Amino acid sequence: MTDQHATPGRSPHAPLITGGVVPPLCTPLTPDRELDVDSLERLVAHLVTAGVHGLFVGGSTGEAAYLPDALRRQALDVVVGTVAGQLPVLAGVVDMSTPRVVEHARAAAALGADALVATAPFYSPTHPVEILGHFRTIRAAVDLPLIGYDIPSAVHTKLAAATVAELAADATLAGLKDSSGDLDGLRDVLELVAGIDGFRVFSGSETVADLGLRCGAAGVVPGLGNVDPHGYVRLYDAAVAGDWDEALRQQRRLHTLFDLIRVAPTDRMGRYSSAIGAFKAALMLRGVIRYPTTSLPMIPLEAAEIEAVGKHLAAADLPVSTQ
Template identity: 40%
Template sequence: MTDSTQDDDRTGGVAAAAPAPSGGATPAAGAAPAGGARVPLPQSGVIVPLVTPLLPDRSVDAASAATLVEHVLSAGVDGVLALGSTGESGALSAADREASVAATVAAVGRRAHVMAGLPAMGTADAVADARRWEALGADSLLLAAPFVFPPSQTELVEHFGAVADAVGIPLVAYDVPGRAHVALSPGLLAQLAADGAIAGVKDSTNVLSNAQGVLAATAQVPGFVRATGSEESIDGLLLSGYDIAVPGLANVLPGLHVALARHARAGEWEQAAARQREIAGLLGLYAAPLAGATPTTAFFAAVKEALRQRGVIEHATLSAPFAQPDEAVAEHVRAWLARVG
């Protein structure tokens, strides 16, 4: 990360002005957007990685996005993530990514934290999107390593530093080697945190030894937030010292995940473990029998179809080129919902 005279407090420092996403006046980076002060990054609890509701023409369904937000907020979640992997972020057009962030921010209305993902192929695109999402009112940003060309750990310092220097809101590192094809080492995360470039990490490695390395490397960083996307072991990771769960199933059953997090926060580990066992028994939802689809597509199809059948969103449409949910998926979801009750 290059030297900078900029204030390293990413929650309120002054940075380069962001271009307005749709014309008009541009707020200064880090400034609170219209509608109230930004909501701080949660230090514990549940952030839901929202699906992106789409209309049959595959454009963003803002009305369904609003009802989805109400569905999860009413369960008491601490925040939402727009444009995470669960939101099909890498498959959406640039215009639809912007529409998704705008719809989410508008629906939340400063009642909870809004994190927005940066599924960029390179640093320049990540910086541009970071400024747009900040101007739209996102409270924090989630940044993975660049796609296509896996960088070295040294090059990742430059990548994360450039995005952090461009905005005035917190940046969270997204460690998702299954998609970015490069891991963020615990040492790298500790360096970025010490530099003031990142405020936390979303660990989607599903590797327990990596989680222990992250905990050890960042133990002395005040306020550093550790979030897990490993749905099978939320309770264990919270017990170890992680702070936040970011589970895809919380789109459908947010209350169950809120209960687990609250038990963990209270040190009620037997109760937390019981909720975790319930969650583990429900992950079969993802195994939808969608012909010609990958497991990732089946996941999207099952979660969206479950939300459609529950009346939360209007359509279960997936973005191109994913296979669309069919009657086999609908039947799988109906049976699953019948078991859930």
């Protein structure tokens, strides 16, 4: 990749991510829901030190659908500046319609992102031909690698394996983040794109990351990777070495840790609120971020629920800050 899009005063673009652990960053917020810049810088350092292979800003774990556009862009600006070319930074440009996604994409390119991540359009029903046009329009508008994001639980449209393969074959898409939870579908995509040079598929699962890698995924994009990046790096390294027993041991440990997303009862809040709140509470307890604030209208965790998060950390042998 050339440095033609490099932001003045910043390092040129990092090479496009080819595999590994790419955590989708949480977005630390102050109690009045402004960006907590110091905490975000500490979070980036926490992940880089753990040996991750890239950073994804503006995904579901980052509360992108809840944040004002200016805050989304501020978070990306902080991460790009903090990383300073050490790792590739992927920018989520998720939005309801093609024109809005193109606006986000142009802003992300200007801020120095190394690649873009986009879903299918949502809210209004979308035909497969329209999905093809959506991704091709984004790629034509901004000359950065574009990664498709398959998350039907959020956008209510499944990126069909044939659609992904067609977009990979004409170089519209450089990769796929599969958060569908559909291992059969993941395998279908991997088989269809196997002969396309440079196309990379990433699993978005926290709990079956090892299976995704064994199917042939190039890497993982786990939200829990904010809390325990070292654990996912160990899992990935074991998979690369072909030590699937060790990969399974790491996955079982992370599967147990992932239960922290259930600290709040579902009759009090949705599972998404509980998960994001738990990730942020864990990061606060670990001394990485200052506050566990989540975006409106999400419901915050109560003190007893934050205490329960701490117990999950202790059971996983993750240190908690004493400050």
